[in-house]
Structures are given as C-alpha cells and as structure tokens.
Amino acid sequence: MANARRIFVVGGSGFVGRAICNTALARGWEVLSLSRHGAPNRSTIAQSNASANLAKDVQWIKGDALRPETFRDSLAGCDAVVHSVGVLMENGYKALVNIGNRGGSSRSSAATYESANRDTALCVAHVARETPGVKAFAYISASDAVPFLDPRYISTKREVERELLAHREQLRPILLRPGFMFSPDRPLTIPMAAGVEAFRTLFHRTPVGCVLKNTPFAKAATPALRRELVAEAIINAIANPQVSGILEIADIERIGKLHQ
Ligand SMILES: NC(=O)c1ccc[n+]([C@@H]2O[C@H](COP(=O)([O-])OP(=O)(O)OC[C@H]3O[C@@H](n4cnc5c(N)ncnc54)[C@H](OP(=O)(O)O)[C@@H]3O)[C@@H](O)[C@H]2O)c1
Numbered sequence: 712m713a714n715a716r717r718i719f720v721v722g723g724s725g726f727v728g729r730a731i732c733n734t735a736l737a738r739g740w741e742v743l744s745l746s747r748h749g750a751p752n753r754s755t756i757a758q759s760n761a762s763a764n765l766a767k768d769v770q771w772i773k774g775d776a777l778r779p780e781t782f783r784d785s786l787a788g789c790d791a792v793v794h795s796v797g798v799l800m801e802n803g804y805k806a807l808v809n810i811g812n813r814g815g816s817s818r819s820s821a822a823t824y825e826s827a828n829r830d831t832a833l834c835v836a837h838v839a840r841e842t843p844g845v846k847a848f849a850y851i852s853a854s855d856a857v858p859f860l861d862p863r864y865i866s867t868k869r870e871v872e873r874e875l876l877a878h879r880e881q882l883r884p885i886l887l888r889p890g891f892m893f894s895p896d897r898p899l900t901i902p903m904a905a906g907v908e909a910f911r912t913l914f915h916r917t918p919v920g921c922v923l924k925n926t927p928f929a930k931a932a933t934p935a936l937r938r939e940l941v942a943e944a945i946i947n948a949i950a951n952p953q954v955s956g957i958l959e960i961a962d963i964e965r966i967g968k969l970h971q
Pocket residue numbers: 721722723724725726727728745746747748749774775776777794795796797798799805815816818827828831851852853854889890891892893
C-alpha cells in the first residue's frame with residue numbers, strides 16, 4: 712500500500728496518536744482522528760509548528776470507538792486504520808503522567824481494560840472489515856514490560872492480536888508491542904525513561920541481573936522507546952504491504968528507522 716494517503720487514527724488526540732498524526736501529515740497523507748472529545752485543546756497544543764499543523768490539518772472527529780454509528784461514515788475512503796486507545800491502569804494513572812504535558816488526553820474516565828484495550832479495537836476492526844478500501848489495521852499493543860501490573864492489561868491486548876490475526880486475509884494486521892514510550896511532550900516520561908535505562912544497565916551489566924532474572928522485576932529491563940520512532944514505524948509499516956503480524960521492540964526500532 713505504498714500509495715496509502717488517507718488514514719484513520721483512533722485516539723489521534725492522545726499521547727501516541729498525536730505523533731502518529733504528525734508523522735503521517737509530514738508524509739503528505741490525509742489524516743482523520745476519532746476521539747470522544749474530538750480535537751485536543753488548541754491552547755495547549757499550538758506551541759510548535761508541528762502542533763499548529765496538527766490542530767489545523769487533521770480532521771478531528773468527535774465520536775466513540777464503541778459506537779460504530781459515530782464513525783462508520785468517516786472510515787469510508789480511508790486506506791488504513793491505526794488504533795491508539797488504551798489504559799495502562801484502570802484507576803486514572805494518566806492524571807499523574809500528564810502533569811505538565813502538552814495536549815495530552817488527561818481527562819479521566821471509567822474505562823476498563825476490557826472496554827478500552829479490547830472492545831474499542833474489536834469494534835473499529837469490525838467496521839473496518841466491512842468498509843471497502845480499508846486494507847491495513849495497525850494496533851498499538853504492548854510488551855509485557857511492567858512488573859506487578861494487572862495481567863488483564865496484556866491479556867486484553869493479546870485477545871485483540873489473536874482476533875486481528877484470525878482475519879488477516881481481510882485486513883492486514885500490524886501489531887506493535889512497544890514498551891514504555893517517552894517524549895518531551897509529556898515531561899514526566901523523560902526521567903521515567905532515564906530510570907528504565909539505568910535499570911537496564913544494572914540488569915544487563917551487573918550481578919543484579921542474575922539475582923532478578925527470574926523475578927517480575929526482569930520485565931522492567933524492556934527498553935523504552937522514543938514515541939516519534941514508534942510513530943515512524945507505524946507509518947512505514949502501513950506504507951509497506953510486506954509488513955504484517957506482530958512487531959516486537961527490535962522490529963519497531965528497525966522499521967522506524969527505514970524512512971530517514
Ligand atoms: N504511552 C505509552 O508509554 C504506551 C506504551 C505501550 C503501549 N501503549 C499503548 O498505546 C496506546 C495509546 O496510549 P496513549 O498513552 O497515547 O494514551 P492516551 O494519551 O490516553 O490517548 C488515548 C486516546 O484515545 C482516545 N479515546 C479513549 N477512549 C476512546 C473511545 N472510546 N473512543 C474514541 N477515542 C477514545 C482519547 O481521547 P478522548 O479521551 O477524547 O476519547 C485519546 O485520544 C494505548 O493502547 C496504550 O496501551 C502506550
């Protein structure tokens with residue numbers, strides 16, 4: 712699908728979604744975003760050229776991924792869908808990581824893992840399969856990188872992966888499994904990513920790794936990724952019809968660097 716020119720980003724106003732929209736716009740693609748609140752708050756995102764373009768060039772659709780009647784018509788004419796909706800914790804941890812952010816989705820909600828991580832994706836994928844012309848579906852899944860997190864975070868994501876793989880003949884699945892993502896757009900993620908890197912050094916280069924390798928803490932040795940690299944990987948993967956299936960962190964890093 713080298714000629715993909717119109718993408719539908721579910722959650723385009725969110726932390727990862729905004730980078731995906733920016734990357735697609737930079738390639739000259741047409742971008743539609745679906746979210747319950749529509750456009751992100753303009754006073755907070757219009758702080759750079761990229762943000763200003765985002766605010767003006769994305770077609771912001773106000774709707775709910777769980778309610779097909781709010782987005783079915785907008786999907787018509789799109790080549791690909793990117794699903795960038797989900798919660799890491801059900802108790803609104805985002806209010807914390809959004810401190811000082813620029814245009815994040817800081818609104819709290821009563822989303823569960825099942826509704827946010829699984830049902831939104833399954834619902835949009837179902838509509839996408841019924842929509843002529845939609846050829847690829849990129850789902851931001853996750854690696855199992857957070858110790859002691861409720862296992863439903865990952866199990867709901869794996870359910871979606873299985874469902875999308877089962878329908879791969881109808882819709883090319885691009886299933887990304889990043890770990891923690893960071894960006895200056897969400898300032899608190901920068902020291903958090905530095906903490907991940909420091910732990911990785913301890914884990915891989917000192918006896919600490921031997922002590923912790925069979926414990927849940929070993930998960931935290933998963934590399935953090937720059938949000939923009941993940942966005943590049945998504946757009947590159949959509950543009951290349953050969954890319955299909957699960958993309959682990961090493962795949963994301965490789966594919967993200969293909970378009971320089
Ligand atoms: N951030 C990370 O480090 C990280 C790491 C690994 C994986 N991921 C995955 O990446 C995805 C995106 O994460 P994020 O950090 O960008 O989240 P985020 O900042 O909370 O953004 C979520 C987006 O989804 C929208 N949304 C939520 N519920 C919706 C619904 N029912 N219908 C339509 N839109 C809806 C939100 O806007 P409204 O509130 O206006 O609807 C917002 O645009 C998630 O699946 C997450 O698990 C993130």
